Amino acid sequence: MQFALLTIDGSDLGAAQVELLQPSERGLLRGQLVCRTCRGPAHFRRRSTNGNAACFAARHVSGCPEAVLSDSPWPEPGDEEVARWEANENVIALAIDGAEDATEPDDSTARVRTPGQGAHRYARTGPAFGSTIQRGATNLLRQLVNWPTFKTSSVNMRLPSGELVPVHTFFSRVRDASREGHVGHLRGFWGLVHTLDDWNGRGLWINSPPAYNLDSLRLFLPSSIHPAIIEKFGLASIDELRGRYVLLIDTARISGGNRFMADVYQVERFATIPKPENDPND
Numbered sequence: 001m002q003f004a005l006l007t008i009d010g011s012d013l014g015a016a017q018v019e020l021l022q023p024s025e026r027g028l029l030r031g032q033l034v035c036r037t038c039r040g041p042a043h044f045r046r047r048s049t050n051g052n053a054a055c056f057a058a059r060h061v062s063g064c065p066e067a068v069l070s071d072s073p074w075p076e077p078g079d080e081e082v083a084r085w086e087a088n089e090n091v092i093a094l095a096i097d098g099a100e101d102a103t104e105p106d107d108s109t110a111r112v113r114t115p116g117q118g119a120h121r122y123a124r125t126g127p128a129f130g131s132t133i134q135r136g137a138t139n140l141l142r143q144l145v146n147w148p149t150f151k152t153s154s155v156n157m158r159l160p161s162g163e164l165v166p167v168h169t170f171f172s173r174v175r176d177a178s179r180e181g182h183v184g185h186l187r188g189f190w191g192l193v194h195t196l197d198d199w200n201g202r203g204l205w206i207n208s209p210p211a212y213n214l215d216s217l218r219l220f221l222p223s224s225i226h227p228a229i230i231e232k233f234g235l236a237s238i239d240e241l242r243g244r245y246v247l248l249i250d251t252a253r254i255s256g257g258n259r260f261m262a263d264v265y266q267v268e269r270f271a272t273i274p275k276p277e278n279d280p281n282d
């Protein structure tokens, strides 16, 4: 769409106007733009390299007429980011030791002067060739859920051991995990929470498969980590995980009861986000 509502002062803002702003000024608009019709959160999208004009993308409330007019899905800007990381051979450092989400996408973006466009024009080039981008569990889960090309990308992850593993190998949907592929490897397992089953007050099994099914990955959240999860993600109770996406980063193993499982004891190795309204994974 070509116009969005600026919530700070209730004014209409055109994409062509926003395009003329400097990146720092544009940054001030983040979180302040909504669809004029349904008030769904909106964001500015730059002119694309294949000639599409600058516009706004929004997460519309279902039935919003603006959604029908806009043919661009919400996640596209993220896919541009992934393409840039692949082209620049960037490496994603897995931040699971307390430094989570220290690097926001735009903080890692180099701004360079573009010759011939005046002294104050800046071009966005993405992180420098070969440079490292630090990502914690929460940002990684957002990227997995909202950016269709991230989960299949060949961008390398650097694990705490120093090992490099491509994104498409490091992350697995819970339902796709297998003993052969995952036991003994530090990996990120993600999916939607359908059921939570209490285990003698010691913790919760997520989406626990039937007892006879020993091949499906079982995710376990010990009770000791529940308070940290509730606080970090602003939940009223641990039961609110139902219906949300979760990511557990762990070395999958075979338990004493011959169960294929993963569990987390540090909140830095766990993330949860609400299921998006227009979920690209449905």
Ligand SMILES: [Zn+2]
Pocket (backbone or CB within 6 Å): 035, 036, 037, 038, 039, 040, 058, 059, 060, 061, 064, 065, 066, 067
């Ligand atoms: Zn709308």
